[in-house]
Amino acid sequence: MATLSVFITAFVLVSATNICLAKEFIVGDESGWTKGYDYKAWAKDKVFNVGDKLVFHYPVGAHNVFKVNATGFQNCITSPTDQALTTGNDIVFLATPGKKWYICGVGLHCESGGQKLAIAVQFPQVAPSPSPSC
Numbered sequence: 001m002a003t004l005s006v007f008i009t010a011f012v013l014v015s016a017t018n019i020c021l022a023k024e025f026i027v028g029d030e031s032g033w034t035k036g037y038d039y040k041a042w043a044k045d046k047v048f049n050v051g052d053k054l055v056f057h058y059p060v061g062a063h064n065v066f067k068v069n070a071t072g073f074q075n076c077i078t079s080p081t082d083q084a085l086t087t088g089n090d091i092v093f094l095a096t097p098g099k100k101w102y103i104c105g106v107g108l109h110c111e112s113g114g115q116k117l118a119i120a121v122q123f124p125q126v127a128p129s130p131s132p133s134c
């Protein structure tokens with residue numbers, strides 16, 4: 001039994017650690033969400049897990065954030081039904097795995113400013129058990 005409880009303890013610790021390690025990514029780091037930044041390079045070496053967050057920092061009114069599909073990303077199209085994030089400190093919770101696309105809908109920031117971000121979200125290596133305590 002001792003072996004079993006050690007195993008369970010280790011498992012619980014790993015699970016809890018995993019949840020607590022949910023990361024918050026400041027998009028563009030200190031540059032924030034802006035024109036003329038290479039978000040492809042920014043995202044390249046990062047691992048985005050379900051449970052992590054993206055934070056878009058920018059001066060209110062200067063930019064916004066639209067979540068779009070692959071087509072919208074390629075062609076910088078936002079549909080009127082899309083909800084833009086506009087607070088300047090927009091937090092996006094990555095709740096599901098898969099590809100996610102975000103663009104700025106102001107002026108030509110996406111088209112000519114390259115203000116667009118594509119990421120792939122994956123499940124964490126060890127699936128966390130739901131735990132409201134963390």
Ligand SMILES: *[C@@H]1O[C@H](CO)[C@@H](O)[C@H](O)[C@H]1NC(C)=O
Pocket residue numbers: 069070071072077078079
């Ligand atoms: C992508 O989004 C656009 C605009 O919101 C929509 O018209 C189009 O049907 C979508 N395409 C796919 C493949 O979902």
